[in-house]
Amino acid sequence: MESTTPRPALGKAPDAGLHPVSGRPLGSGSPSHGGKSLKAGKGATAADAITGPAKDKYVDLGVRVPKSVRKRLRAQAKATGVTPDDLVSRLLASALGTGR
Amino acid sequence: MAMTAVLSLKGGVGKSTVVLGLAGAAWARDLRVLVIDLDPQANATVALDPPPFAFTVGDVLSDGRQGIAAEAIVPSGWGPCVDVLPSEEAVAHRNRPEGVDSSTRLRVTLTGVTDAYDLVLLDCPPSLDELTRNGLAAADNALIVTEPGFFALQGATRALHAVEAARTSLNLRLRPTGILLNRVRGNLSEHRYRMEELRRVYGDLVLDCIIPERSAVQQAQGAGVPVQAWRSPGASEVIDAFDDLLDRILD
Numbered sequence: 413m414e415s416t417t418p419r420p421a422l423g424k425a426p427d428a429g430l431h432p433v434s435g436r437p438l439g440s441g442s443p444s445h446g447g448k449s450l451k452a453g454k455g456a457t458a459a460d461a462i463t464g465p466a467k468d469k470y471v472d473l474g475v476r477v478p479k480s481v482r483k484r485l486r487a488q489a490k491a492t493g494v495t496p497d498d499l500v501s502r503l504l505a506s507a508l509g510t511g512r
Numbered sequence: 513m514a515m516t517a518v519l520s521l522k523g524g525v526g527k528s529t530v531v532l533g534l535a536g537a538a539w540a541r542d543l544r545v546l547v548i549d550l551d552p553q554a555n556a557t558v559a560l561d562p563p564p565f566a567f568t569v570g571d572v573l574s575d576g577r578q579g580i581a582a583e584a585i586v587p588s589g590w591g592p593c594v595d596v597l598p599s600e601e602a603v604a605h606r607n608r609p610e611g612v613d614s615s616t617r618l619r620v621t622l623t624g625v626t627d628a629y630d631l632v633l634l635d636c637p638p639s640l641d642e643l644t645r646n647g648l649a650a651a652d653n654a655l656i657v658t659e660p661g662f663f664a665l666q667g668a669t670r671a672l673h674a675v676e677a678a679r680t681s682l683n684l685r686l687r688p689t690g691i692l693l694n695r696v697r698g699n700l701s702e703h704r705y706r707m708e709e710l711r712r713v714y715g716d717l718v719l720d721c722i723i724p725e726r727s728a729v730q731q732a733q734g735a736g737v738p739v740q741a742w743r744s745p746g747a748s749e750v751i752d753a754f755d756d757l758l759d760r761i762l763d
Binding site for chain 2: 421422423424425426427428429430431432433438
């Protein structure tokens with residue numbers, strides 16, 4: 413008489429979560445470059461996409477703001493321990509959705 | 513149903529490209545195709561653009577039960593006729609012998625699974641270790657891919673010996689389809705010399721159809737579509753070559 417117990421489904425191999433060279437845990441099925449696009453920008457190589465984003469250059473941005481805004485900016489920068497330039501960069505990046 | 517292992521013991525000669533080209537040629541004819549990606553580099557898997565998958569060929573080989581491969585097969589992004597048994601980095605763990613049945617596990621796990629397909633293509637890694645042995649033990653025929661270069665031709669020679677060894681020790685059904693010249697640039701004298709050299713040594717084993725080097729192949733791979741869906745003069749030459757190759761395999 414045949415057993416009516418359903419056979420167990422396919423499971424992950426015991427070592428499927430380990431890197432074959434290092435033996436350390438792999439990301440869950442993600443490629444080693446962390447899913448980042450390997451498309452290289454101008455002057456960049458595929459290696460740049462693997463090792464991390466290229467460092468951003470800093471440029472001057474001349475803008476006119478109300479004096480009261482500048483005052484609050486300087487106060488906020490001092491309170492958070494960064495320069496006004498850094499604070500503006502972060503606020504703009506956040507507002508523009510770049511995630512930096 | 514034809515089950516073809518695509519191999520070369522040298523890396524970078526375009527095995528995955530040939531697998532994808534053949535899968536595309538079959539896709540264009542509305543044939544049912546299964547691509548089994550045995551290469552831990554998983555290039556064929558990525559190019560076939562499947563949805564997120566839970567299991568890979570490594571899990572199937574680790575399990576080893578008859579017919580279990582069906583649970584890991586997923587549809588590709590190319591359409592309903594092309595399925596893939598995907599790969600990932602960790603598949604490299606299965607590239608060493610694990611017990612007496614180690615080399616024939618893939619064949620067992622595919623029992624009853626491949627009947628639903630007109631063509632099954634096995635993309636082997638560029639080594640003669642356990643993953644390639646599993647491919648050769650499961651396949652009916654072996655297509656050896658090479659470039660017209662000195663090192664690549666040496667790799668083709670070793671691959672032919674490997675097919676013969678696999679036939680006598682693992683799989684009496686296995687036959688060499690032939691040696692396929694890939695990425696051929698007919699304007700290069702070195703390529704012409706190596707092609708003549710290969711034909712002198714291996715005669716009819718060298719297939720008449722050759723795959724020319726065309727940027728359309730890489731462009732289509734980057735876009736995650738078959739080269740047969742890429743419209744350019746270069747693509748047309750490659751499409752014709754893969755169509756001829758498919759005829760040869762399905763004969």
